[in-house]
Amino acid sequence: MNDAAVGEPFVRILANLAKAAPDAPAVxxxxxxxxxxxxERRATALAHAYQRLGVRQGDxxxxxxxxxVEFFAAQIAVWKVGATPQPVSWRLPxxxxxxxxxxxxxxxxxxxxxxxxxDRVCLPAGFEPTAADIAxxxxxxxxxxxxxxxxSGGSTGRPKIILAPSPAAITGTAAGEVMGMQSEDAQLVAGPLYHNAPLMFSSYGLLMGHHLVVQPKFDALQALELIDSHKVTWLQVVPTMMSRMLREFRQHPGRFDLSTIRVLWHMAAPCPVWLKQAWIDLLGPNVIWELYAGTEAIGGTIITGPEWLAHRGSVGxxxxxxxTILDDEGNPLPPGEVGEIFMRPWEGMPKPYKYLGAEIKRVGTWESIGDLGWLDDDGYLYMSDRRTDMIVTGGANVFPAEVESIINGYPGVIDSVVVGLPDDDLGQIVHAVVQADSNVTEDQLRDYLLDQIVRYKVPRxxxxxxxxxxxxxxxxxxxLVREQAIARRTGAR
Structure with missing residues (x-):
């Protein structure tokens, strides 16, 4: 193996960390x-078992x-045999x-x-290596x-596999350092590891010597308790988590100390302005960072808290x-006009991904993962929605994310999903499915929305x-939300 070409292997880094501080908490x-x-011992034994069962380099x-803990041991074991971890939801149909x-x-x-x-070699959850594997x-x-x-099912709506182009080795600056990680951080892993961001950042953390504090399943109150008790310094969340954690934090004044948090990244979905402002007020603007990118890593934007305060609502x-932002004919759009977001690597960069089972949308050298947005005069990007989610009602475009962000700002609302339902007159009507406290009524919510957005965007x-x-x-x-809403609507007639 040529270390200069490949870099330092993940498995060597992890083994060296275990030798340097064997008793340091890992997960x-x-x-x-x-x-x-x-x-390290558990992963090594599993690696022997996997190899014995026929797994080879490149599989x-x-x-x-x-x-x-079992997930991380399995992932490291796969690296140890030179294979590629391919995580899926354990609840996947x-x-x-x-x-x-x-x-x-x-x-x-x-x-x-x-x-x-x-037709495959399978191992159940809880599998234990043999004594020979352990020895x-x-x-x-x-x-x-x-x-x-x-x-990822993002841009095509059907599952596809996205192979990372990089080997399981580090060359140059560790990716975690780019994300503000420091050696021996305590990292809260709140999201499911079959999703790219939690998988990626927890892996970076392992390689930097973090103590990973992992939630079996996200729970907002437990997340706050873990941050407090483990003195968490780095975490990555999504807006839904931020909203639920904020709600619990406000319901338990003085109970949780969040002052140890040095870096909080949020991503994966548009963040309502009110919610981001609340977290900036809570932790300070220098703590809050936002990333917009796809699993494909074709390109991405970053915005700091101070930048966001000057460009409210932007993703950087x-x-x-x-x-670039292109119209339906592939022409560049000027600042302020909504179109499809296209990205491409800098010249000379290697292709950042490889699809199995899909093709990405291309216009020349530009590639799209299906999102819509616009740029301001300073070149900051603002998200609108996914093209596949956009609702066209009576000839007008409605972006569900915009309506959801306003609904979610109403007191008592926990979350919402806005979809378009078929309508003989308008083509589609705007329909909202809302998780809320029992004291929130439809009339209250509609009156609130009518004060916030134009009437055609208000859910019928x-x-x-x-x-x-x-x-x-x-x-x-x-x-699925749309199909279920249609079924309920049809059944009610």
């Missing part, structure tokens, strides 16, 4: 906590485990998982029963050609690659639900 999840040395290994496993041609599927994939010496150092392969300027109907509308990652299956 805490629920009631289970392991040191660096314990995690993809599907990991269908919930957030847990079997048909979807089968399609992904087939696409990945997985050499091993971890966290599932053998009957689910009769075996460290494996020869191997490097995976792609360090991760998460799935390009920090990686170039960005509001449904109230008790259950959460989004996954722990902050993502929502909007098509």
């Amino acid at each position: 805490t999840c629920g009631t289970e906590s392991v040191t660096r040395a314990e995690l 993809l290994v599907t990991i269908g485990l919930p957030n847990s 079997l048909a979807e998982r089968r399609a992904i496993v087939e696409l990945a041609d997985s050499a091993l599927v971890v966290g599932v029963e053998a009957a689910d994939h009769p 075996a010496p460290p494996l020869p150092e191997l490097v995976s050609p792609a360090w991760k392969a998460p799935t 300027k390009p920090a990686l690659g170039e960005l 109907a509001v449904e109230f639900v008790a259950e959460p509308l989004r996954e722990d990652s902050g993502k929502v299956r909007r098509s």
Whole structure:
């Protein structure tokens, strides 16, 4: 292996961290906590088991485990045999998982029963290596050609696998340092590890010596308790988490100390202006950072808290690659006009991703993941919505994210999802599904919205639900919400 070309392998970095401070905490999840040395031993034994079961360098290994110490041990074990971790939701419907496993041609599927994939080698959750695996010496150092392969349904609406172009090795500045991480930070991992951001940042943290404080499932009150008790210094969240945490923080005045937080990143969904301002007021503008990018990492924008205060609502300027706004014919749009966001790497940069099972939308050298937005005169980007989510009602465009951000600012509202329902007269009507306290009424909400936005954007109907509308990652299956709303509407007639 040519270290100069590949960089320092992840597995060597982790082994060296375990040698340097074997008793330092590595991962805490629920009631289970392991040191660096314990995690290293566990991953090494698993790696021997995976290799014995036929996993080879360059293979993809599907990991269908919930957030847990077991997940991280499995991921490191996959790196140790030179293979690529391919995480999926442990609650993914079997048909979807089968399609992904087939696409990945997985050499091993971890966290599932053998009957689910009769043509694959499978290991159930809780699998324990044999005594021989545990007693075996460290494996020869191997490097995976792609360090991760998460799935995404973003721009196509159907699951696809996105192979990282980078091997499981570090060259130059560690990516975590770019994100403001410091050695031995305590990092809260609040999102599900089958999503790219929690997977990526927790991996960076491991490689920098962080103590990962992992939530099995996001819970806002527990997140605040963990920040307080573990003195968390770095975390990545999504706006849904921010809203729920803020709500709990305000309901328990004086209970939680958040002063240890040095860096808070938010991403993955548009953040309402009121919510971001509230967190800036709580932690200070220098603590709050925002990233806009896709799993594909074609390009991205970053904005600091102080910048945001001068450009309220923006997601920042390009920090990686170039960005432009194009109309439906592929022509550049001037500042202030909404169009599709296209990005491309800087000249000379390697291709940042490889799809399995999909093609990305291209206009010349520009590529799009399907989002809409506009630029101001200073080149700052503002998000509108995903093209596939846009509602056209009576010939007017309505962006669900805009309406949701206003609904979510109403006292008593926990979350909302806005969808377009078919209508013979208008083509589509705006419909809101709202999770709220019992004292919030449709009339109150409509009166509030009429004071905030133009009438055609105000939902024609509001449904109230008790259950959460989004996954722990902050993502929502909007098509499913729409289908269920149509079914309820049809059944009510």
